[in-house]
Amino acid sequence: MKSLRNSVQLIGRLGKDPEVKEFNKSKKASFTIATTDLYKNQKGAKVEDTQWHNIVIWGQLAGIAEKYLKKGMEVCVEGKLVHRNYETDKGEKKYITEINVNDLVMFGKQD
Template sequence: MSLRNKVTLIGRTGKEVEIVKFEKGQIAKVTLATSDFYTNALGEKVEETQWHNLVANGKTAEIFEKYVEKGREIAVEGKIVYKSYDDKDGVKRYITEIRVEELVLLGGK
């Protein structure tokens, strides 16, 4: 049995898509908000929002650039990538990204 690193998310973009161009192509970066709801001990409905960093390249990056704007509802499928780097003060920082492999445009803003 083969295990894969795979994630599917549905949410709304939190900012405009950032395009970073390279000699051999481009990548698209954007944040995605997903929300869950639950009822707390007082019987109040509570919304809990998680933010995800999305990164896409190739044709998927081109679709992001052309069709995705802040507030757009989308569904993505991809894999989780963990990265680390040292900031200017030498402190190790960690980033979690979703490397988007599939993008589906849902409702508008």
């Protein structure tokens, strides 16, 4: 059985085309996907809650993302959560949560 520790699976739409960088003969693709939940609030009004997720794909799968993924496409990503931080030139500490993807399913073009 596949380990469920630190396992994330999301289905959403790309917010932008992947940004691809090359490192020592390997590739890194990064982009965002949006997931939307619909529900009714206490007053019965429909509420749409959209969350944006930072996605990172490495290696051969990054090349596939570069070639085929476009803004608006629906995808399913599976991977793990990674938290990291860095300091800006102004000395501000920034925190980022990303999903490092190990599996990708493309559902097709934008509706």
